[in-house]
Amino acid sequence: MDSHTLRTLEYDRIIEQLEKSASSEVSRRKLSRLTPSPDVAEVRQRLASTQEGLDVLRLRGDLPLEGLQDIRSALRRANIGGVLSPSELLQVASTAACEKQVRKLIEGIDEEERPLPILRGLTDGLEELSSLARIIRNAIDEEGRVMDQxxxxxxxxxxxxxxxxxxxxxxxxxxxxxxxxxxxxxxxxxxxxxxxxxxxxxxxxxxxxxxxxxxxxxxxxxxxxxxxxxxxxxxxxxxxxxxxxxxxxxxxGELTLAVQENSDALEHNLDLLTQWDVIFAKSRLGKRLKGICPHLDKEGSVELKQARHPLIAMDDVVPIDVSLDGHTQAIIITGPNTGGKTVTLKTIGLLSLMAQSGIPIPAEEGSRVAVFKDVFADIGDEQSIEQNLSTFSSHMTHIIRILERIDSSSLVLLDELGAGTDPTEGAALAIAILDHIIKQGSRLVATTHYTELKVFAHARKGVINASVEFDVETLSPTYRLLVGVPGRSNAFEIARRLGLPDQVVQEAKAQISHDENRLEEMIGSLATDTRTASEKRKEAEALRREADQLLSDLKAQWRLWEEEKEKLKEAARRDAQSVVARAKRESEAVLEELRQWTREQRGSIKEHQLIEARKRLEEAAPEADWPRPVTGTESEKNRSIAVGDEVFIRTFGQKGQVIEALGEDAFQVQVGAMKMKVDRNNLEWRSTPKRDEAVKGSTSYRRSSSSVRHELDLRGKLVEEAIPEIDKYLDDALLAGYEQITLIHGKGTGALRNGVQRYLDRHARVETYRSGGQGEGGLGVTVVQLR
Structure with a gap:
């Protein structure tokens, strides 16, 4: 890259800021040698790595690597048999410990959410050296004294x-x-x-x-x-x-020997960690500049949106939009002095250099840059006292050198082309130089005062006029770049507002040609139209932002409504589960009474007792017509049902297992410990468990245990929320054939544990229960033995 251009565009000041953003001296030395790359693949890699650094800064915050030290000289001494001093060993330990810091940071970011291939690749390449750092720090304290231990x-x-x-x-x-x-x-x-x-x-x-x-x-x-x-x-x-x-x-000596044994790994880590810190230095500077990593354009186009000069305070700088696309090869900027033409040139050039160095540029998202083989700039008063050259001669010397080196992959920036000589000759020479550069295929941005160059830009294909806006009312520049509108001299208008008599102004106007007057009037009209269009665009953008905000508010309200609806559904589901749980408890109590009668009065149970028990079972069944969940396809709902299938009882809102077919239109279904007759229309098929040959000649069905865990986690729930879940879980565990399960309720105040154990005291299928032992969770769990 042209060294004169780097100095002219103040690239060295960006490097100074970049060095201040680095964490370690070794990284600062590497950044001091950073130059823009003309290689597209390298620039793409640089920008991609910086973007990953920006992502990490946003997700996890910064990771300063102050502990990173340049330990190469210490490693060389260790390799030739020297004994390292305590301070050198501490530097080695500090550098070795950085590996663990970087690994901890990157492992804390979900790889699926943020792949970060470059940073993860650097991290994966690091050797594990935390043990070496620990050995050294266990022997030497922070003040460099070998400790007693x-x-x-x-x-x-x-x-x-x-x-x-x-x-x-x-x-x-x-x-x-x-x-x-x-x-x-x-x-x-x-x-x-x-x-x-x-x-x-x-x-x-x-x-x-x-x-x-x-x-x-x-x-x-x-x-x-x-x-x-x-x-x-x-x-x-x-x-x-x-x-x-x-x-x-x-x-x-022993510690030095340990360093020597890990010398290659330490040097390898130092290189990778330096790369890491260089990436983060660029990201830190980009964050401070509110910059972005622009897209690379393969066709050589440049499109900068709301671009700002990085060396001007954010409160003072005026953003500009610049486009050098497939239709525009050159921009000719005209306008008054101190109006911002030179700043525009420097902004375009400096942002191109920053992007090719992998440094975020202060512009808006969607900006695109090209990778130029060379950037050439001739800006400012370059009069050479040593060579006794005038301003014009100095400019010509630089321009001649530029013309010898440009090609289709170059960006050329020329300030006040043709100035310093006779206006007529200067304008003609400027047009010839511009024409030559355009024929070479280079991208070009030039500033000038010459009216002839405005006409040249208007007539030449691929060249466009632009100007920096000047507010005649306040007699001051606005520094806004108006693309497509050539600049006006504004000399007559400024003179009139400053108090020059109208008669003198009119006489001055008569001295210039009719065509020149018409051109100035046309430029003024264009500037007015452009200003009006800009105001209209701002109004349209404000309306669009308002519409976007309204849409966002509506979506937020819709989400709140959906969440409220889900809460209501969940509350209804819990109420339904509570009703079902009460019904199941009542049915269990009835069945237990029947078993007790059977044991105590074998063969002497009266008919009226059975009728009364059956009536209690019927009364236990909930009458509410709860809304059934919409699950499964229509083919699954209408699928044929056989003995052993798991089904969903629509009106009951529960799952059960078919244990007997009662004709074509009804089945006997077991729900937990309760059996009931259910019409086929009230059932939905859910699954068919595998068959186990329990007894030869007969077939039994068991719920697949793969879907039922040996433990139920109740932490964070109230007792009234936990009881229905325990009730259903015990049914599932019994059908899965479990003899022992675990309820996890946590320690806390003990309220949930006491409520759970009171419920287990009443459950007919609970044989015994106990608190967890050592290694099982202690008082935070209850181990239940089922019968």
Missing amino acids: ASPELARIRRAILQLQAGIRASLEQILRSPHYQKMLQEGIITQRNDRYVVPVKQEYRGAFSGIIHDQSASGQTLFIEPESVVNQNNRMRELELDERREVERIL
Whole structure:
């Protein structure tokens, strides 16, 4: 990419912002070398990875990798046999620990919701090094000191040092307290000289105080003497300190060996983690700029929607729309000075460079960019004092260099083309240069003051006029880009508003040709029409947004209505289940009475007792005509029913199993422990369980246990909600042949557990129950034995 263009468009300032967004120094160094890529595949990969980073920032927040360090020099030292210092080992541990942070973040995002192939690929490529980080941090603290726990020997040596230090201080404090020595001491303190404990003794008592002199004060009045009584202890202290240093060196050597063994994995992780941080630096900058990753256009078109210059404050910048599509190869921008023409050029060029670097651009969704082999820019006053060239000569020098290098994959940006020389010659030269660039197939955006270039753009195929808007009322530019409308000079109108007499203005107008006056009038009319169309478009967009909001509100109300409807259905279903549960309990009680009569009065049951029991069973059946759920296809509803099939009783709202055919139009159906006669029209077929040969010559049917779990989770429910579920679940478990099931109710206040167990006390098919044991859930579950 052309280095002059990078400087002209201030690409280096974007790189500076990007470096500030990086977490680590190693990433900042890599970003400082980032340049736009001319390769389409590479640009696509860069933008895709940055988009994934933006997605992660939105879903999970940021993951700064401050712990990432450039440990390559430390790894080289370890590989050649050197021993790493504690600070170097901490840097290795910090870098190794980043792997776990990245893996934890990416594993917390649902892969089906966000595939993130690039970031997941980087994460999957990381080697597991958290154990190495743990080993180092268990031996070295954050201040770089090898800890006592690094080895038993080091802990023993340091305990001995502490004990010996305490003994030395005790001996010296005894000397300090002794009346015999107090008059000899300059001060009653203990200090150190040459790593040995000493006391300050007056010069005149040098001969009376036995010991070794290690130092004296600047005045010579004080001698620092190691008393003879602690010499052996200080010698032993030096020995222990040497032992400590040797043990620390040994520990550092072992840790360095562990680093050496993982050297390749550490360097591999450093490379992948640096790529990760570079991606996130771009995403962080994109988020701050409110940028997007644009689409790449294969045909070389550029369409920027509400594009903003990234180096201008958001409150001050005016967005622009730019389109260089298949029908428009060049844009000629005209308008007054300080009106925003140069900013428009820089915005187009800088956003192209950012996109080709994989950096989000400050524009709206739907923007498209092309991948240019080169971007060339000649912007601003490039007068060269060193070469003694004028402004015009300097511009021409750059333009000649550009013309030598352009092709169909280039973007050319020219500011004030032809300025600095005679207007007639300058206009002619500008038209020739533009024509040459267009013939080469390059995309072109140029600014000018020349009226001749407005006519050229109007007549030349693939070239379009544009202008920066100027508000004559306020005599100031609006910085809006008007595509399709050439700029007006506005000189006469501005002069009139500033107070120049109308007579002078009219005389000035008479000096220019009739065609030029008509052109200015036509441009003014176009600008007015464009402004009116823009206002109408804004009104239409406001109405569309209002309609969208109304539609959104209606959808929200519809969702609320549907949710309320579902709540009402659920409430009705629970009421129905409660009625059914009461009926089943009553039927169980009747059946239990019948069994009791059978046991107590074999053969002596009276007819009136059976009639009374049958009447109670009939009364137990619910009379309400509950709405049946709409399930199954019509063919399933009308399917033939056989003994053993699972069916749905429409008026009863429950499932049951056919145990006997009572002719063609009726069946005996068992629902839980209750049997009843049901008309065929009131039944819907649901499934046919597999047959088990229980007894030779006979066929029995059992509900498939694959659809019935051995446990029922009731946590979070009220007792009155849980009882119907338990009742149905016990029926299903009995039909599935289970002898033992588990009810999970949680511990909580114990209200749900007590309610469940009170219900189990009354259930006829419950043999026993108990609270869960160790490993079963304890008081949070109840284990039930069925009969």
